[in-house]
Amino acid sequence: xxxxxxxxxxxxxxxxxxxxxxxxxxxxxxxxxxxxxxxxxxxxxxxxxxxxxxxxxxxxxxxxxxxxxxxxxxxxxxxxxxxxxxxxxxxxxxxxxxxxxxxxxxxxxxxxxxxxxxxxxxxxxxxxxxxxxxxxxxxxxxxxxxxxxxxxxxxxxxxxxxxxxxxxxxxxxxxxxxxxxxxxxxxxxxxxxxxxxxx
Amino acid sequence: xxxxxxxxxxxxxxxxxxxxxxxxxxxxxxxxxxxxxxxxxxxxxxxxxxxxxxxxxxxxxxxxxxxxxxxxxxxxxxxxxxxxxxxxxxxxxxxxxxxxxxxxxxxxxxxxxxxxxxxxxxxxxxxxxxxxxxxxxxxxxxxxxxxxxxxxxxxxxxxxxxxxxxxxxxxxxxxxxxxxxxxxxxxxxxxxxxxxxxx
Numbered sequence: 001x002x003x004x005x006x007x008x009x010x011x012x013x014x015x016x017x018x019x020x021x022x023x024x025x026x027x028x029x030x031x032x033x034x035x036x037x038x039x040x041x042x043x044x045x046x047x048x049x050x051x052x053x054x055x056x057x058x059x060x061x062x063x064x065x066x067x068x069x070x071x072x073x074x075x076x077x078x079x080x081x082x083x084x085x086x087x088x089x090x091x092x093x094x095x096x097x098x099x100x101x102x103x104x105x106x107x108x109x110x111x112x113x114x115x116x117x118x119x120x121x122x123x124x125x126x127x128x129x130x131x132x133x134x135x136x137x138x139x140x141x142x143x144x145x146x147x148x149x150x151x152x153x154x155x156x157x158x159x160x161x162x163x164x165x166x167x168x169x170x171x172x173x174x175x176x177x178x179x180x181x182x183x184x185x186x187x188x189x190x191x192x193x194x195x196x197x198x199x
Numbered sequence: 200x201x202x203x204x205x206x207x208x209x210x211x212x213x214x215x216x217x218x219x220x221x222x223x224x225x226x227x228x229x230x231x232x233x234x235x236x237x238x239x240x241x242x243x244x245x246x247x248x249x250x251x252x253x254x255x256x257x258x259x260x261x262x263x264x265x266x267x268x269x270x271x272x273x274x275x276x277x278x279x280x281x282x283x284x285x286x287x288x289x290x291x292x293x294x295x296x297x298x299x300x301x302x303x304x305x306x307x308x309x310x311x312x313x314x315x316x317x318x319x320x321x322x323x324x325x326x327x328x329x330x331x332x333x334x335x336x337x338x339x340x341x342x343x344x345x346x347x348x349x350x351x352x353x354x355x356x357x358x359x360x361x362x363x364x365x366x367x368x369x370x371x372x373x374x375x376x377x378x379x380x381x382x383x384x385x386x387x388x389x390x391x392x393x394x395x396x397x398x
Contacts, residue, residue, distance in 0.1 A: 005265045011250040014243045017235070018228045029217045031289050033247065034254055034263055035308075036216070041251040044213045045244045048232065051210040052240040055233055064233055066204045090230050109234075 062107040081138040111149040280337040310348040
């Protein structure tokens with residue numbers, strides 16, 4: 001039967017590589033693709049190849065970019081005294097969407113995880129520390145995720161960056177805007193109370 | 200900023216073509232793809248192109264296939280006296296997964312929809328009727344969806360196929376196996392009562 005077609009099986013397998021996509025969704029995507037006009041399918045295929053060929057990591061901040069350095073590192077309108085450290089390009093993208101941050105970035109592409117062999121070298125902290133040498137950067141904001149690994153990475157960064165005499169700060173954790181206090185979990189509430197500020 | 204990269208935007212746009220994928224999921228897929236090793240990304244791209252190039256519609260039953268005719272039409276082990284009519288290849292695939300159906304298929308690739316210009320010609324009912332001419336086929340089972348269009352298409356098929364002296368049947372509609380009667384909607388329950396069988 002058709003489902004044994006190696007081309008169809010391969011199509012399902014590649015879709016299953018996507019995050020959160022199981023066998024059922026992958027089949028649905030594959031069947032939908034095969035119902036599309038051939039030129040649109042080739043366009044799909046080409047878009048994937050083109051993205052991989054043209055998008056790479058910025059040599060300065062390691063964010064995704066199709067220019068070298070990236071538009072943010074090259075911009076004359078960004079605040080060059082601040083660097084925000086994020087785990088993934090998606091973090092930088094989320095902060096950019098907010099639109100209020102005007103500084104630069106450093107993308108770790110991971111978190112410290114000694115058991116998995118991820119140390120400061122893999123996160124290229126050398127690149128970050130080198131950017132602090134000329135004294136232009138006054139503050140490093142650590143925006144790693146609020147997970148055990150993210151917190152540990154933040155503490156490590158605080159020590160290393162602090163040793164170079166640069167101010168290190170951590171983004172605030174607390175009740176999300178628009179979120180009711182009664183819906184926040186206890187750990188978030190404890191952090192919100194600890195991080196209270198004077199009105 | 201990076202999100203303005205035309206390559207990234209194009210990648211998001213093509214992912215948004217997939218069923219049920221909005222902007223957020225498309226961004227997640229795109230970022231995940233860019234975090235994968237280049238050879239795996241090229242493999243993704245190639246799998247899509249290869250599927251489109253090698254998979255087409257069976258000239259007999261219009262199911263998806265990478266051979267001509269398809270494996271089911273060519274098989275000597277299928278019951279050639281029965282044809283099951285489905286709207287989409289996904290319907291045939293679901294029935295094949297059940298494993299109990301041993302007959303052949305006809306895939307409509309749509310339903311009758313006069314307002315959208317979909318008539319019997321678009322569904323290639325001529326191909327189906329032609330297969331009934333030599334008298335080998337004894338029964339046509341209509342497994343179109345239980346929607347207004349699917350029902351209308353089933354009734355139209357019953358008239359056309361019946362006129363050729365071939366038995367036409369409709370798959371049963373009722374409470375799904377494993378489903379509680381109290382959770383079934385009223386239309387389904389009415390169909391289940393109408394379609395009751397003697398124990």
